[in-house]
Amino acid sequence: MRIDVLSIFPSYFDGLTLSLLGKAQSAGILDLRVRDLREWTSDRHRTVDDTPYGGGAGMVMKPEPWGLALDELASSSAEATRTAAAQTRPTIIFPSPAGEVFTQATARDLSTRDHLIFGCGRYEGIDERVFEYAASLGEVRLVSLGDYVLNGGEVATMAMIEAIGRLIPGVVGNPESLVEESHEDGLLEYPSYTKPSVWRDRSVPEVLLSGNHAVIASWRREQQLERTRRRRPDLLPEDDA
Numbered sequence: 001m002r003i004d005v006l007s008i009f010p011s012y013f014d015g016l017t018l019s020l021l022g023k024a025q026s027a028g029i030l031d032l033r034v035r036d037l038r039e040w041t042s043d044r045h046r047t048v049d050d051t052p053y054g055g056g057a058g059m060v061m062k063p064e065p066w067g068l069a070l071d072e073l074a075s076s077s078a079e080a081t082r083t084a085a086a087q088t089r090p091t092i093i094f095p096s097p098a099g100e101v102f103t104q105a106t107a108r109d110l111s112t113r114d115h116l117i118f119g120c121g122r123y124e125g126i127d128e129r130v131f132e133y134a135a136s137l138g139e140v141r142l143v144s145l146g147d148y149v150l151n152g153g154e155v156a157t158m159a160m161i162e163a164i165g166r167l168i169p170g171v172v173g174n175p176e177s178l179v180e181e182s183h184e185d186g187l188l189e190y191p192s193y194t195k196p197s198v199w200r201d202r203s204v205p206e207v208l209l210s211g212n213h214a215v216i217a218s219w220r221r222e223q224q225l226e227r228t229r230r231r232r233p234d235l236l237p238e239d240d241a
Ligand code: ADE
Pocket: 095, 096, 097, 143, 144, 145, 146, 147, 148, 149, 150, 151, 152, 153, 156
């Protein structure tokens, strides 16, 4: 998969060279390119923002650098995917607190795409015409990490790339570990324990030491339901809540 990121703070993304996603890049499974939006400015100050029409607080990101950057990145989609049969239009994601909420289902959906472009806004946002224009180049998604406000799209983009990236085949060494995680089956994950069996007077639940796999599986399922009921009742269908 190819992922392009447009940001005025590219060094935010240095952390994505670490750990599993770093390995995926070295292995050629993930082609991640972070670009400074200011590359597509032409004035001396490399200006990316301006005052809002209609007045109001803060600054708005100018459309011109976005248009040029998106043109360049979207036109390389065919090259990114290499095969003619593959999708040649990118999926263009703008992190925004005004977008659809990002969930594990969103991550799964996006992990099947050949080419993602993340556009990280700052200030009071991006000129609205950029979203309309981007829709002529690919599928546009405005996506929120949750109902709170960050200073810009960078942290949201990092979270999304990590959630999406680990679903790309070959990124997580043991694919079985993906199956039993929170949210994969709509429930929170069961509790985990390791040695020692007693630590600071706290014992590991007896059932886990029984060696009876059927009983362990049913205990884990019950724990998942109980935790989900207690912490996230909104995830449960009405009859289980
Ligand atoms: N940018 C600012 N706040 C955000 C949020 N909650 N999700 C995604 N992008 C954002």
